[in-house]
Amino acid sequence: MTRVLTETQPIRLKGRSFLALVLTPEQPFDAWLARLDNLAAGSAGFFLGRPIVLDLAGLDLERQQLRDLLDKLGGRDIRIMGIEGADPALLGNDMPPALSGGLPTSDPDAPGSNTADASTDSQAADGSGTKTPSIMVTQPVRSGQLILSEGDVTIVGSVASGAEVIAGGSVHVYGTVRGRIAAGTTGNRSARIFCRRLEAELIAIAGFYQTSDDFEPEMRGRAVQLWLDNDSILAQTLG
Numbered sequence: 115m116t117r118v119l120t121e122t123q124p125i126r127l128k129g130r131s132f133l134a135l136v137l138t139p140e141q142p143f144d145a146w147l148a149r150l151d152n153l154a155a156g157s158a159g160f161f162l163g164r165p166i167v168l169d170l171a172g173l174d175l176e177r178q179q180l181r182d183l184l185d186k187l188g189g190r191d192i193r194i195m196g197i198e199g200a201d202p203a204l205l206g207n208d209m210p211p212a213l214s215g216g217l218p219t220s221d222p223d224a225p226g227s228n229t230a231d232a233s234t235d236s237q238a239a240d241g242s243g244t245k246t247p248s249i250m251v252t253q254p255v256r257s258g259q260l261i262l263s264e265g266d267v268t269i270v271g272s273v274a275s276g277a278e279v280i281a282g283g284s285v286h287v288y289g290t291v292r293g294r295i296a297a298g299t300t301g302n303r304s305a306r307i308f309c310r311r312l313e314a315e316l317i318a319i320a321g322f323y324q325t326s327d328d329f330e331p332e333m334r335g336r337a338v339q340l341w342l343d344n345d346s347i348l349a350q351t352l353g
Contacts, residue, residue: 135166
């Protein structure tokens, strides 16, 4: 006869991936933090409540330097959920854990759950020739919504203030952009941003950004295309 000697209570462990932004500090840190402050000042709430990963690859740091950096980021309400590219011996028990193997996201951030209707539209090639999915959003992107894709993003409508579109490829908006648009986030320097009316809080291409304060007056409220030339974002009116 087989008897159950003990009744175990299961603990359910599941693997699950989450989206996070990655910050790559540069030395000297004071100058880098000043640029970070400029970004935050030009786009209020950009880091608020976001999980952030700190990429320290290539930096020669001592533990106290890392602690000071984490303290300064914490003082800016920037939450660090993990650290990538650091020597594990550098990380103390009071620091965020080491992470590795992170990949750029290739799927939109549940647009359907945010009531934005997004669908896979076509296949676009990135700089390495790999096919990546492009998506089309057929409704306006409302404040608080986030659209993510490793490929191109086309939005048939406007992007409201407080909304964000982040794409590995180019971004096409057939309406007014009042929120934040980031193109070329996988390092694609040839990515472009097109919109019917530019009133954005922030635009970025391949990691280089401009806030609304940086826009030339003649570009505001106009149909424009934006692209990266060397390390500068250029703009041209359309029509």
